[in-house]
């Protein structure tokens with residue numbers, strides 16, 4: 037498929053191949069491995085760790101901070117966070133939830149290989165309440181999967197359940213983001229699924245103001261947005277600002 041710049045003034049949300057439950061497990065794993073490389077080059081673990089680290093300091097004399105990845109895919113971000121915390125001298129508990137049993141299997145295997153204190157479980161965020169025993173809930177490359185009403189539902193589900201903080205990292209819908217994504221996924225992975233889903237994700241992405249408006253509607257007043265390489269946004273909301 038050649039690089040043709042689509043109209044990005046409005047969102048264009050099309051079904052992503054990875055969300056097809058019938059997707060072959062080998063292709064699904066290859067796609068999640070491709071996403072792991074995208075996540076690494078985008079510095080997602082470092083960005084999330086920057087937000088979580090101050091809470092770890094506050095939890096020094098309390099039970100370990102519990103950090104849940106919502107729509108956790110292959111588990112590279114949650115295990116990466118656990119490793120980053122360990123390196124900094126903090127014992128945290130991490131976990132993830134996902135609608136796909138294949139993703140949960142892959143994340144559990146990764147955590148076991150790394151010896152991480154982690155647990156992964158099945159959730160459909162649009163229909164199930166998230167559990168209320170996690171301090172921080174974050175999602176990455178996830179919000180853009182949903183329409184605005186579903187996005188608000190996801191954010192309010194996370195905001196109701198998280199004891200201390202909600203973080204949302206995602207692609208920014210922009211021309212530069214589209215070009216970087218189109219080229220980046222072709223350089224980083226041979227996964228045909230990621231080659232299709234990557235650019236589709238930018239077309240379905242939000243701009244920072246749209247995410248802030250959804251957060252407000254979801255009851256996450258006072259949320260802040262920052263941007264990071266390469267054309268990503270991070271929404272941060274704390275229960276006690």
Ligand SMILES: C[S@@+](CC[C@H](N)C(=O)[O-])C[C@H]1O[C@@H](n2cnc3c(N)ncnc32)[C@H](O)[C@@H]1O
Nearest residue numbers: 071107108109134135136139159160161176177
């Ligand atoms: C693009 S992947 C992102 C995975 C991971 N967060 C990352 O950044 O690498 C989106 C993930 O969301 C999961 N997902 C899609 N719809 C979901 C839903 N309604 N509830 C829970 N997980 C869902 C998919 O199975 C997939 O693993």
